[in-house]
Amino acid sequence: MKPTGWPKYMIEKRLKSGATAYYWNPPARDLANGFPLHREALGPDYGAAVQRANLLNEHLNAWRSGRGVVPSEQARRGYGTVAWLFEQYRRSRAFEKRVSKRSRYEYARALNRIEDIKTKTGRLVADLPVSSMTPAAVDKIYEKLQDGPRGKRVRQANLSIDIARSAWAVVYRLHSSVVPADNPWRGVLKDLKKKSKPAATREEAYALAYMLRDIGEPHLGAAALICFEWHLRPEQVVGGDICWSDWRPANRPDAVHIRHNKTGEEGWVLLEDENGEYLYPEIEKYLMALPRLGTPIVLTVGRRGPARPYSAEYAQRKVREARSSANLPSYVTLDACRHGGLTDLGDSGVTEFEGMAASMHRTPQALRTYVKHSETQRLNAARKRRRRVEANETSARVRIERQKKSQNGKKGDG
Numbered sequence: 001m002k003p004t005g006w007p008k009y010m011i012e013k014r015l016k017s018g019a020t021a022y023y024w025n026p027p028a029r030d031l032a033n034g035f036p037l038h039r040e041a042l043g044p045d046y047g048a049a050v051q052r053a054n055l056l057n058e059h060l061n062a063w064r065s066g067r068g069v070v071p072s073e074q075a076r077r078g079y080g081t082v083a084w085l086f087e088q089y090r091r092s093r094a095f096e097k098r099v100s101k102r103s104r105y106e107y108a109r110a111l112n113r114i115e116d117i118k119t120k121t122g123r124l125v126a127d128l129p130v131s132s133m134t135p136a137a138v139d140k141i142y143e144k145l146q147d148g149p150r151g152k153r154v155r156q157a158n159l160s161i162d163i164a165r166s167a168w169a170v171v172y173r174l175h176s177s178v179v180p181a182d183n184p185w186r187g188v189l190k191d192l193k194k195k196s197k198p199a200a201t202r203e204e205a206y207a208l209a210y211m212l213r214d215i216g217e218p219h220l221g222a223a224a225l226i227c228f229e230w231h232l233r234p235e236q237v238v239g240g241d242i243c244w245s246d247w248r249p250a251n252r253p254d255a256v257h258i259r260h261n262k263t264g265e266e267g268w269v270l271l272e273d274e275n276g277e278y279l280y281p282e283i284e285k286y287l288m289a290l291p292r293l294g295t296p297i298v299l300t301v302g303r304r305g306p307a308r309p310y311s312a313e314y315a316q317r318k319v320r321e322a323r324s325s326a327n328l329p330s331y332v333t334l335d336a337c338r339h340g341g342l343t344d345l346g347d348s349g350v351t352e353f354e355g356m357a358a359s360m361h362r363t364p365q366a367l368r369t370y371v372k373h374s375e376t377q378r379l380n381a382a383r384k385r386r387r388r389v390e391a392n393e394t395s396a397r398v399r400i401e402r403q404k405k406s407q408n409g410k411k412g413d414g
Contacts, residue, residue, distance in 0.1 A: 007024075007050055007053035007054050009025050010053040019044055020044060021041065021044050022043065022053070023040065023042055024042055024052070024056050026039070040052075043123055043127060045121050048123075048128060051131060079178075081126065082126055085168065085171050088171045089167035090104075092170050094170045100263075107163055117145070130168075138185055139189075142157055142188055146191070158191070161185055165186055197331075197336065198329075200228070200339070202228070204336075204337075205224055205227075208224050208322055210326075211328075215325060220319070222287060225282070227338040228283075229283045231258075231342055232260070232338070234315075234338060236260075237297075239310075240295075240308075240309035242259075248271065254271055257269075260360050263361070263362060271284065293307035294307045339372065342359055342371050343372045345358055347376035352364050
């Protein structure tokens with residue numbers, strides 16, 4: 001006997017494995033009369049099968065009563081599932097406007113990690129209806145996201161949860177009749193005990209650059225210094241985005257023009273002060289000795305053909321080779337050079353607004369991600385505190401001496 005609430009035209013079948021699978025099987029007479037939807041497999045999950053069968057029955061009843069054709073989007077297999085929600089997000093205007101082209105691949109990977117998780121029934125999360133997603137289900141997904149072949153993947157799991165939360169909010173606004181108002185991805189208790197990316201010191205960044213020059217990749221060495229001194233992202237520099245015409249052009253012979261593709265920020269970075277003193281003499285000396293292979297500063301010459309931008313894979317391989325030859329730590333990469341340059345700002349004692357101006361970050365929070373806490377900063381803080389203590393002690397002594405003189409003066413008058 002079928003349980004209460006069993007949808008019309010939903011049937012169950014026992015598979016060879018012993019599991020039960022559900023199907024929606026519309027009447028043959030309706031198919032003969034032109035109903036466009038045919039038999040559909042609903043999967044092994046009873047609750048999800050019921051929801052899908054009810055939706056298909058609504059389309060069938062509407063077609064029978066002549067209230068119009070079946071909406072192609074809603075009738076499409078997978079409509080209303082997690083995969084559908086993520087796809088709607090990737091097609092949304094919010095995704096196009098707020099997510100840079102550079103980051104879209106990582107966003108897709110983060111959502112794919114969620115979709116590819118298998119449930120206890122063997123079904124993928126991608127195939128689950130969004131209406132079945134609960135906070136408890138999301139907590140289980142988060143646990144599985146952290147499981148990696150080499151240990152816990154906390155950072156990747158946190159990223160997937162954050163992006164899924166945004167996706168749900170965006171698609172709810174567009175499809176509130178399908179996506180529940182309560183966002184199950186909100187409020188996940190995430191593991192935030194993660195190590196920040198290491199930052200290369202000034203000495204390490206220049207050692208990497210000089211070794212890259214010595215192994216025949218001087219332009220890639222320039223990339224390490226550009227990332228460190230001018231805080232450009234490695235993929236932008238290696239991709240050939242900063243050009244010789246950006247460095248001391250005729251209309252600004254005292255500056256270099258910097259563009260940040262991710263944020264759209266750009267501006268001039270002064271290379272000398274009002275007294276003509278060079279502010280970046282080390283990198284400029286390196287660039288002056290660098291052959292100009294084309295319009296971009298960073299290019300590589302292959303065996304055949306003209307100079308071209310580095311591929312990411314080749315650049316990474318050469319950095320590893322130079323790092324090994326220079327006996328540098330494994331964390332010294334082009335990305336670590338950029339992080340190191342930004343940390344160098346913090347070590348120099350710049351204010352937060354000065355740091356934002358130099359790095360062209362839009363918010364203090366974005367800059368704080370890159371400026372690592374260091375011994376130099378702790379030393380600077382201790383020195384400032386010591387100067388304050390000594391100044392207070394000096395002020396106290398002066399005040400006491402003045403009081404004594406004042407009292408002695410009164411005694412003399414008496």
